[in-house]
Amino acid sequence: MSARRNELTRTAARLFAEKGYHGTSIGDLAEAMGVQKGSLYAHIESKADLLWDVAREGSAAFHAALDSVPDEGPVVERIRAALRAHLRVVAEQLDIATVFVREWRYLEGERRDEFVAERRRYEERFRGLFREGRELGELRADLDDATAALLALSAANWAYTWLRPGADTTDLADRFTALLLDGMRGYATR
Amino acid sequence: MSARRNELTRTAARLFAEKGYHGTSIGDLAEAMGVQKGSLYAHIESKADLLWDVAREGSAAFHAALDSVPDEGPVVERIRAALRAHLRVVAEQLDIATVFVREWRYLEGERRDEFVAERRRYEERFRGLFREGRELGELRADLDDATAALLALSAANWAYTWLRPGADTTDLADRFTALLLDGMRGYATR
C-alpha cells in the first residue's frame, strides 16, 4: 500500500470518527487530502473500501493487544493486562477505535459478516478470562462471569467517548481492575 | 401534538436507531409512514426537528427515571434503584435510548448545546450517588468514586447495544450492583 493510500485511510478514520461514515462525503475526504474528489479513485474503488480498511485495522489492533496477554499465570494479572492493553489501543488510536466500536455497522454484505465474527471472537477471548478465573478458583466460585465480563467490556467499549487521545491509561486500567476485583463497599470498614 | 405527528416521531426514533440519522432519508421516513415524502412537511419544518424531538424525549425519560430514586435512605439501595431505572428505560424505549446515547451528536447549534448540558447534568446526578456513598461512609473511605461512577455509567450507556427490547432488567441491574459493591474476587473463598 502506497504512502498516499495509507494517508487516505488515516484521514478517513479521522473524519469517520468525527462526523460519522454517512456524515462524511467523498468531497470532505478530498478536501482534507488537499485534492479533487475524483482523484481519490486512483486509490480506492469505493467509499465503502475506506470503512472496511479502518474497521479491519481496528480488529487487528485489538486482537494484537489481547495477543500480548500471557496464556498462563494468575488470572487477576491477565485481566489487568487485558484492560491495560485495550485501553491503550483506544487512547493511542482513538479514531480507529471509534470506527471499530461505532461505525462498523455501516459495513455491508460479507464484509460486515466478517467484521462481526472478528468482533465476537474478540469479546469471547475477553470473556474467557473471567470464566477461567472462576473455574480455576481465583475468582469467587459463585461469580456470574458473563455479567462480570459484560461490565468490564462495557467500560472498555465506552472508553472511546471520554478517553483523551494519547492519555496514559495504565493507572486507569488498574483502577478499573481493582474495582472489579474488590468492589466499592470495602469489607474492612463495614 | 397530533397523533400523526407523534407517530412520525416514533418512526424517526426507530429508523434513526436502525440506520443512523444520516443513514435515514426523508424518503425512508415517508415510506415507513406510507406517505409521499413532501407530506411530512405538514408536520415538521426540517429533518433536524425529528432528531431534536427524539433526543429530548430521551433526556426526559432518563431524568424521569432518576427522579424515581429517593433522595434519602441507604446509598447502596439508591444506586441499585438508579441502575434499575436506567436499564428499564433502555429496554422499554430502546430506539429512543439509542438516539440519546449515539445519535445526539448530529444535533447542531444551540440544540446541541442544550442537549449536552442535559446529558452532563444526568451524569452528574448519577455520579453524585457514588460520591455521597463515600462521604457518608457507606462505601469504602478510599473509594475513587469518579472511576466507580464511570464504570457504572459505562455499563448503563453501553446497554443499548446488547439489551433486548422489553427484557426484564431488574435482575440484571441487581447483578451489576452486586458486582460493583463486592467485586468478583470473593474474600470468603480467598
Place this chain on the structure above:
DNA sequence: CCACCTTCCGAACGATCGTTAGTTTTCGCA
C-alpha cells in the same frame, strides 16, 4: 351545508451525493 383545519398528493427545485472517464502532471529510475 358550509367553513375550516389537518393531512396528503404530485411535481418540481437546486444542491449534493458517489462515481466515471479522458487527459495531464509529477516523479522515481533506468
Place this chain on the structure above:
DNA sequence: TGCGAAAACTAACGATCGTTCGGAAGGTGG
C-alpha cells in the same frame, strides 16, 4: 534524458438528497 507508473485534474454523469408549493382530499364542529 527519456520512460512508465502513480497521482491529480477537469468535467460530467445519473441518482438521491432535503425542501417547497399549489392544490385536493377528508373529517369535524358550527
